[in-house]
Amino acid sequence: MAKSMKLAGLKSVDNAHDESVWAATWVPATDTRPALLLTGSLDETVKLWRPDELELVRTNTGxxxxxxxxxxxxxxxxxxxxSLDSLVRVFDVDTNATIxxxxxxxxxxxxxxxDPKGTTLAVAGGGSASIKLWDTATWRLISTLSIPRPEGPKPSDKSSSKKFVLSVAWSPDGRRLxxxxxxxxxxxxxxxxxxFLHHLEGHYMPVRSLVFSPEPDSRKLYSASDDGHVHIYDAEGKALIGAMSGHTSWVLSVDVSPDGEAIATGSSDKTVRLWDFKMRAAIQTMSNHTDQxxxxxxxxxxxxxxxxVSDDKSISLYHCS
Amino acid sequence: MACVYIPVQNSEEEVRVALDQLPRDASDILDILKAEQAPLDLWLIIAREYFKQGKIEQFRQILEEGSSPEIDEYYADVRYERIAILNALGAYYSYLGKIETKQREKEEHFILATQYYNKASRIDMHEPSTWVGKGQLLLAKGEVEQAFAAFKIVLEGDRDNVPALLGQACVEFNRSRYSDSLELYKRALQVFPNCPGAVRLGIGLCRYKLGQFEKARLAFQRVLQLDSENVEALVALAIMDLQANEASGIQKGMDKMRRAFEIYPYCAMALNYLANHFFFTGQHFLVEQLTETALAVTNHGPTKSHSYYNLARSYHSKGDYEKAGFYYMASIKEINKPHEFVFPYYGLGQVKLKSGDFRSALSNFEKVLEVYPDNCETLKALGHIYVQLGQVEKAQEFMRKAIKIDPRDAQAFLDLGELLISSDTGAALDAFKTARSLMEKGGQAVPIEVLNNIGVLHFEREEFELALESLNKALGDGIWLILTGNKPKSYVIEASASILDYKDMQLFHRLEEDGLPVELPWNKVTVVFNLARLHEQLHNTGTANILYHLILFKYPDYVDAYLRLAAIAKARSNLQLSIELVNEALKVNDKCPNALSMLGDLELKNDDWVKAKETFRSASDATDGKDSYAILSLGNWNYFAAIRNEKRAPKLEATHLEKAKELYTRVLVQHTANLYAANGAGVVLAEKGHFDVSKDIFTQVQEAASGSVFVQMPDVWINLAHVFFAQGNFALAVKMYQNCLRKFYYNTDSQILLYLARTHYEAEQWQECKKTLLRAIHLAPSNYTLRFDAGVAMQKFSTSTLQKEKRTADEVRSTVAELENAVRIFSQLSAASNLHLHGFDEKKINTHVEYCKHLLVAAKVHREAAEREEQQNRQKQEAARQLALAEEARRKAEEQRKYLLERRKQEDEQKRLQQAEEHFKRVQEQWKSSTPASKRRERSEVDDEDGGHSEKRRKGGKRRKKDKNKSRYERDDEEPYMMDDREELGDEDANMNYEESTTQMNDQDDDNGENAQDLLAAAGLEDSDVEDEAAAAPSSAAGRRRRAWSESDDDEPLHRGTESSPVRENSAELQESDGEIREDNSKLNGGGGLDEED
Known part of the structure; x- marks a missing residue:
């Protein structure tokens, strides 16, 4: 087993936004600039940050x-x-022009x-119990992948709201969602x-985040749930491979390192944890945030x-080795 | 053959009387003695002979006759013999008095003895033997000092008087002055070297008392040389041998005892010692025989007491507590003071303790303590008794004292620890830890129970690492090491996948196939359970799961393991699995109140009301109505039912509330400190409007609930906040909700966020309200009610802004933005209603959409107006700035002009002077001076221009005035709009009221929807408050508030229903593990008890 990964805090920006920060992703590097961190907040803005100093590049409003x-x-x-008003804004990263x-x-x-090739944008469709697929060339809705309604005498209000779709993840080869x-x-x-192929069962509380493991382990799917657990599924084989517990509240977000060796999670318990899949155990817990x-x-x-990123309005950057 | 010869009076003849053939009837001899007027010494000899032969009656008859008044008269001059007879009688009665046990007879004997001695003294008050006799009498009476005086008189006359010396020695012995006593005995021996062995016995006893055991032994041996059958000496030597406390010594001692017994089977002391010996060798039959004999032969109190004690002990050890108690009591009766012989008190104490008679056990042990105030065993026993009597503090006091006296008594520390468990976990922990280290130091294995208790206490104090350490230590090596992740991983990894199926025991079978025996000793089950609970607490759910499974694999009837697994499943919302597990538990014990309560809870979660009530009922019945939780659940059920049916049937509501209150009260009567019952009572009171009382209750419950890891009561925080809210104290309510969210829910509870939003709403803090609702939506995306509420909040914000007299263009702009958002939200909801995503009425939403759109149109007009006004303001400001500039310019120009004027004046003056000069000089140059005057004219022209400019500005001012008029006009124009708005609001109120009544039916299943409607209704009402719209007037503000209250409570108990149950599980669990601890306790106690009996 390789030496396990370790996190070290690099930089934190307090009050990065005026309100809770709810979303974050990395914009890959281009020829002209390095990768940037993109964050979204309750304060209705989207901000771009340049690592490692987390220097604010731009604030998008609208x-x-x-x-x-x-x-x-x-x-x-x-x-x-x-945003919460169900609008998606597609924009040019460098110019902020609305596309x-x-x-x-x-x-x-x-x-x-x-999707990994960049031809499709998949959007979790909430109460529509479906994933909406948008073509990135024409920006037209090309497909709606609906979760089949459970068999039953009558589709009651309750059961349909249970299939409310929160999270979405592409497999690395782009063949599965x-x-x-x-x-x-x-x-x-x-x-x-x-x-629709099949369901993966095991969670009974909201699954807010999903991520596939990179190649060659790409059948492996990690899920983060309000039940405080991270599950590991074989997405093809329909099997639960493992479960990792330790967070004391909801697990809100899960991501896997590019080499597939480590998994990071963010939780309502204010911590960021680093996990080793082989050990099925947390390696490290970061407690620098003061809210979810x-x-x-x-x-x-x-x-x-x-x-x-956290409800405490801050963003943090870590080095992992 | 010894004979006496009685001389026949007036003759040489004598009557020969063989002493061993004295006639049975003493009168025969007396007749001879009297007839022959025999010398008195013969009387005495014969009497003594009778005495020796045990013919006491005859002895007395002769002596009494020999001391009769006739004899006094006849033998008046024979003084010595008369005295001797009297003294003999005195000595006889002294002896009788001494051995007599009955007080009155005793005294009578002494009185007689005294009379005889006094009579002897009257004959010759200097006769030493009389004094000696008196001294003996006094000794027998216990009047040691007077005895001393009597002997002293004799010794002053004759310092070598052996009887007096012996008497005095006895006095000193009794005064505990053993060396003085020894001296006297020695002197007696010097004076009379051939004295009987008894004297040496005295020496031996003195030496013994002085601790000179070897010399004492020599003395006793000498006694035995002189008199090999001297029982006292034998017994004394035997005791000394026994006390040597060596196997050989005991053997020798017992030989001597036996010999003494053989010589004289009625020596009570020897019998007692023999009995004592056979007690220890376990020959209880002999013990009883010997002691019974001893009791028969002695009247000596202390000896008898000892005998009874032996007997009691024998029965005690055989478990015949009744007889043991009886004989202990008999033993105690023979003792005047506990100081004489304290053991029977201890024994009696134990017997009483055993039979549960704590009061008398207490008094007996207290007697022991009087004698031995530092006796640890007694202190511990007292501690236990006080525990049983419920006086925990006193119990602790005694335990602490025992520990202070013997800080190495691990058992005492354990006892103390167990005492403290319920009251002071910290101190209990310390005690257990001390016990542990004492045992470790002593090389003793620390019992599993102790380590378990330490672990559990750490657990309770949230010192999880230490708890883990201790529990692992308690478990030691075993299969669990492989399962908890310290050993090869593969099994754990396998296991983590199989957690979904509780019946899946494959893991353990595989372990067995791999040659790893899956063993779980019975005494470690509890520890494994506690360890699992700890892992659960640490959120190592997987490990906890495996451990519970392990317990169930070996002990499929372990109900609590099922219940914990069910609780884990429930916490993860896997209700189906949870119910299955609870049913497994019920298969083991279908009356298990915990399982039933949990099942009821799960059924309630599944919205199965009727079933839930039945289940709670049976839980309550299963415990004869003694299980607080079951009663509480029923109380809650009634409360929910009351709220549920609120709008339908007020009567039913009152009945349910009353029932709920009754149930809560019942619990409170049983357990005054039951927080949940108090909370429930508070809720009912608040429901009835007694906010002050309920606030007090909630505050107290909140205080009481803080501080224990096992008591988590967010509900009481919410309830307090509700009370603050209902009383209009919004700031405090907000604070309380926020604290609760943070403290108990990691800010994840959207329901509390909804309460918070509502509070902001009432406080008219629209932006906070909206933000709070957005957070709630983010947490609970599928709750469309929250979206609806957010829409309402934005709508309300807009309305209130538009109604303001003064508002900035920014405000109006944001109003428009908010209205656009509101329209979007309502439109989306409207669209979504087609998909039946939520329970809202489409028409109602559309009403909102229309209203907002309408408002939006108005708002846009407002915005334009505001923007226009803003622009005008800008222009006005610009104009003002221009004006100011112009003013400045004019002022400057004026200054310049003045300056110029001045300068001109000066120039003029100068020029005039010059002119005057020049006038004299060059009168013809006057033309020259007219040039500056033309310049001045030019300047005045500029001034004119300035004036023109200012006119222009005045024009601008006019225009502004016109604008103002126009805006006023617009506003007038707007007036009807506003009226329209209000009318529409009124309509909407009516609408909503209507809708409320129609949608109630649907809303019954959807509390959230109801909640939203209330919120909306509140919004409508709030609007109607503004003006005279009477449409909604019937529901007064108070009514609204009440409804608001009940609404928020309506959600609260549901919430409570879900939340309080895990708490309860925890506490039940705690009780459970406590139970285990207690079991251990009782085991330990049992052990301790045996020790004490030994």
Whole structure:
């Protein structure tokens, strides 16, 4: 077993936003600039930060109600941000020019992710119990992947709201999409055939974050749930491989390091934890935040950087080795 | 054959009387003695002979006859013999008095003895033997000092008087002046070297008392040389041998005792010692025989007491507590003061303790303590008794004293620790730890229970690391090491995947296949359970799961393991699994109140009201209504029912509330400190409007609940906040809600955020209200009610801003933005209603959409107006600035002009002077001076221009005035709009009222929807408050508030229902593990008891 990973705090920015910071992702580097950290907040702004000093590059305004999710195109050129009013704004990272505004009422917008090739943006559609797929060339809605309604005498109000889709994740090869629901079920879709494959069971509380392990382990799916656990599934084999506990409250966010060796989680218990999948155990706990940690994100590419954002309005950057 | 010869009077003849053939009837001899007027010494000899033969009656008859008045008269001159007879009688009665046990007879004997001696003294008051006799009498009476005086008189006359010396020695012995006594005995021996062995016995006793054991032994041996059958000496030597406390000594001692017994089987002391010996060798039959004999042969109190004690002990050890108690009591009866012989008190104390008669046990042990104030065993016994009597503090006091006296008594520390567990965990922990280190130092294995208790106490004090350490130590090596992650990982990893199926025991089978025996000794089950609980607390759910499974694998009837697994499943919202597990527990014991209560709770969560009530009922019945939790659950059920049915049937509500109150009160009567019952009572009181009382209750409960890891009562914080809210103290309510959120929920509870938002709403803090609702939406995205509420908040914000007399353009702009958001939200909700995502009425939402849109139109007009006004303001400011500039310019120009004027004046003056000069000089140059005057004219022209400019500005002013008029006009124009607005609001109120009544049915299942409606209703009412709109007047503000209250409470108990149960589980668990501890305690106590009996 390789030497386990270790986190060290690099930089924290207090009051990075005027309100709770709810979303964060890395915008990959382009030829002209390094990778940037993109954050979204209840204060209705989206901000861009340059590592490692976390120097504020720009503040994007224009959203109403809080910003709940952000996503970056693999090219690093464009990014998307979404707010509680269910609007997605697609913009040019460097110029902040609006490229498109997306909405598919009455579907809400929660987590979003660009597919690895950058041709499709997947959006968790909340109460519509579906994932909306947008073409990144035309910015047209190309597909709606719906979770099949459970068989029953009548689809009652309750059961449908349970399939409320919160989170979404692409497999590294772009062939599979997984989404997490309020009732804890995870649904796996075959993207090419736009077909629902199966559910992954084990959680019974909201799954707010999902991430696939990178190649070659790409069948492995990590899920973060309000039940305080991180589950590891074989997304193809429909099996629960393992469960990791330790957080004392909801697990809000999960991300896997680019080499697939370590998993980071952010939780309502104010901590960021680093886990070793092989040990099925937490290696390290960071307690620098003073409120819920809504997002954790490993920087793609390398250099070992992890960012976390929190309700305490701050953002933090860690070095991981 | 010894004979006496009685001389026949007036003859040489004598009557030969063989002393061993004295006639049975003493009168025969007396007749001879009297007839022959025999010398008195013969009387005495014969009497003594009778005495020796044990014919006491005859002895007395002769002596009494020999001391009769006739004899006195006849033998008046025979003084010595008469005295001797009297003294003999005196000595006889002294002896009788001495051995007599009955007080009255005793005294009678002494009186007689005294009379005889006094009579002897009257004959010759200097006769030493009389004094000696008197001294003996006094000794027998216990009047040691007077005896001393009597002997002294004799010794002053004759310092070698052996009887007096012996008497005095006895006096000194009794005065505990053993060396003086020894001296006297020695002198007696010197004076009379051939004296009987008894004298040497005295020496031996003195030496013994002086601690000169070897010399004492020599003395006793000498006695035995002189008189090999001297029982006292034998017994004394035997005792000394026994006390040597060596196996050989004891053997020799017992030989001597036996010999003494053989010589004289009625020596009570020897019998007692023999009995004592056989007690220890366990030959209880002999003990009883010997002691019974001893009791028969002695009247000596202390000896008898000892005998009874032996007997009692024998029965005690055989477990015949009744007889033991009886004989202990008999033993105590023979003692005047506990100081004489304290053991029977101890024994009796133990017997009484055993039979549960704590009061008398207490008094007996207290007697022991009087004698031995530092006796640890007694102190501990007293400690235990006080525990049983419920006087914990006193118990602790005694235990602490025992520990102080013997700080190395690990058992005492354990006892103290157990005493303190319930009252002072810190001190208990310290005691246990001390016990542990004492045992470790002593090389003793620390019992599992002790380590378990230490672990649990650390656990309770939230010192989880230490708890883990101690519990692991208690468990030692075993299969659990592989399962808790300190050993090979593969099993754990395997296990973590199988946690979903509680029946899956494959893991353990695999372990066994791999040659790892899955063993769980019975005495470690509790520890494993506690360890699992600890891992649970540490959120190592996987490990906890495996450990509970391990318990169930070996002990499938361990109900608590099922319940904990059920609790874990419940915490993860896996209700189905949780119910299955509880049912497993009920299969083991279908009356288990904990399992039933939990099942009821789960059923309530599943919205299965009727079932839940039945289950709670049966939980209550299973414990004969003694289980507080079951009663509390029923109370809560009634409370929920009351709230649920509120709008339908006020009567039913009152009944349910009353029932709830009754149930809470019942619990409080049983357990005055039950926080949950107090909380419930507070809620009912608040429901009835007694906010002050309920506030007091909640405050107290809140205080009491803080400080224990096992008592988590967020509900009481929420309730307090509700009370503050209902009383209009919004700032405090906000603070309380926020603290509760942070302290108990990691800020994750959207329900409390909703309360918070509502409070902000009432306090008209719209932005806070909106932000709070947005946070809530973020936490609970599928709760559309929150979106609706956010829409309402924004709508309300807009309305209130537009109604303000003064507002800035910024305010109006943000109003427009908020209205746009509100329209979006309502529109989305409206669209979503087609999908049945929420329970709102589409029409109602559309009303909101329309209203907001309408408002938006108005707001946009307002915005334009405001922006126009803003622009005008800007222009006005610009104009003002221009004016100021112009003013400045004019002022400057004026100054300049004045300056110039001045200068000109000066110039003029100069020029005039010059002119005057020049006038004289060059009168013809006058033309020259007219040039400056033309310059001045130019300047005045400039001034004119200035004036023109100012006119222009005045024009600007006019225009502004016009604008003002226009805006006023606009405002007039707007007036109807506003009226319209209000009318519409009124309509909406009516609408909403209507809707409320129609949608109630649907809303019954959806508390949240109801809540939203209330909020909305509140919003409508709030609007109607502004003006005279009477549409909504019937529901007065008070009514609204009440409704608001009940609404917020409506959610609260649901919340409480869910939240208080895990708490309870915890506490039940604690009780459980406490129970285990107690079990251990009782085991320990049992052990301790045996020790004491030994």
């Amino acid at each position: 959203h109403c109600l809080g910003v709940v999710s952000v996503a970056a195109h693999p090219s690093g050129v464009i990014a998307a941000s979404a 498109a505004t997306l909405e598919a009422p009455p579907s809400e917008v929660w987590q979003m992710q660009f 997984a989404c997490g629901s309020m009732d804890g079920t995870i649904s796996v879709f075959d993207v090419a055939r736009a077909k 940690v809504w997002a954790v994100a490993f920087r793609p590419g390398g250099g070992g950087r992890l960012a976390s």
